[in-house]
Amino acid sequence: MAWIKKANSAMFKGADWNTLIKKVPNCTLEEAKRIAIKNPKITFFFFCREGMILENLGDKGIFNPGDAVFFSGEPWYGSAPQCDSYQKTGMSVAYVTLSEIQTAGCYTMADGSAAVDVVCIFAANINLKPFPSKMIELAPNTKVPDGYPYAVGNPEYAGLTSAVVQELQNKGITVLLTFLNNWDDSGWSEFPDAATAANFAEQLKEVVDRLGLDGIDIDDEYSKNPNQNPSSLVMVTTMMKRLMPDIIISKALFEDSQYFTPVYQNRTLVDNLSYGWEMSYWETPENRLPVYYELGMAKNTLVCGFESGKSPEPLTTAVEWLKNNSYGGVMVYAFQEQPNVDLLGNLVNDWYGSGNWNKSPNCS
Structure with missing residues (x-):
């Protein structure tokens, strides 16, 4: 639901084009939406259906069909019958099990675009060997030294392929894979040193590259190790950012203030996280989000x-x-549970107005 469309418009040629972030050629509208979601600094873009020339801008004012042009700041629209503009507004994010992830593509806004913007596949795991029964390695081509944690999934994850991910992405939906601690001494806050964290980041890169994911989601729960490393999260996310600078790194947030203080290589967790989804579900928003804003997000x-x-x-x-x-x-x-499908539908309609949560007739 993350877009307010202004038809037949583009950035005004006389506006401040110093807010231009980038131009991406040969793009689809769905790809453009995912590019914008992946960079929180992007606030709007215009998409060219036809070629267009904006005078006084030199070479950067020449646009071809399929060009997507991304900006920060506030839009200043000018008439452009060749293009449409899209301003970013509230995102809708759905955590869903692998077996039901295509359900997220079944719902559309009144204009036919995807009603779910981001899917977090819940969840792959972090585990030490021996793994729980039948767990599979998700990055089998990355050598993991003895005693280091592995990126693993239950047997169902053998069916997670790039084609499965792309089916949602083709609808303009951004796809993340959540990694959750899994009741042993490993976990997101338990990387004891840089070598261990770096190896796990390399495993995640293999997973992202193989599946064509838009990013990795962090759920730092359910480790049984009592000896957390306060710098673990900023250390591993710094390495993830270095290896995969263009992906989303998001985190399920819950009483996490203590993780935002440590510094690793002059970076804090704020520098590394693209998004945070706060999950104190029983509290009102005003009691949950401002603390992270005050920490710098x-x-x-x-x-x-x-x-x-x-x-x-x-x-x-x-x-x-x-x-x-x-x-x-x-x-x-x-x-994946119908009451939560209905809940997201109500939230989307409250945000955008009644009639903006519609089930596709092609979905059962």
Whole structure:
């Protein structure tokens, strides 16, 4: 739902083009939306259906069909019948199990675009050997030294392929894979040193490259190791950022203030996270998101989580507060369950207006 469309418009030729971030040729509209989601600094873009020349801009004013042109800051639109512009607004994020991920592509806005913007596949795991029964390595081509943690998944993850991911991406949906600690001494906060963290980051790069993912989502729960390393998260995310500078690195946030203080190679966790989805579902947004804003995260990178049966009513009040305070959007957990599908539908309609959550007739 993350877009307000202004038809037949582009950035005005007399506006401040110093806010231009980049131009991507030979793009589809769906690809352009994913590019913009992957970079929180992008606030709007225009997409060319036909060729266009804007005078007084030199070579950067020449546009071909399929060009997507991305900007930061506020848009200043000018008439351009060859193009349409899209301003970023509240995102909708869905956590969903692998077996049901295509469900996220079944819902559309009133204009036919995808109603779900970001899917977090829940969840792959971090584990030491021996793995739980039948777990499979997700990065088999990356050598893992003895005693280091592995990126693994249950047997179902043998069916996670680039084609499965691309089916959603072709609809303009950004696809992340969540990695969750799994009840042993390994975990996101348990990397003891740089070598261990670097090896896991290399495993994640293999997974991202093989599957064509848009990013990695961090769920730092359920490790049984009592000896956390306070610098672990900033260390491993710094290495992920170095290896994969263009991916999303997001985190499920829950009472995480202590992780934002450590510094690794002059970086903090704020420098490395693209987005944070706050998951204290039973609390109102105003009691959950400002603490992370005060720690340095931009408001448009902070998304409020909801879950059926836990989140306080009324939803319209929560959505109004999020919009009025320029926060990033809404997230729903366990999207594979119908009550949570209905919940995200209500949130989308509250954000954009009734009629903006529609099930495709092609989906059962």
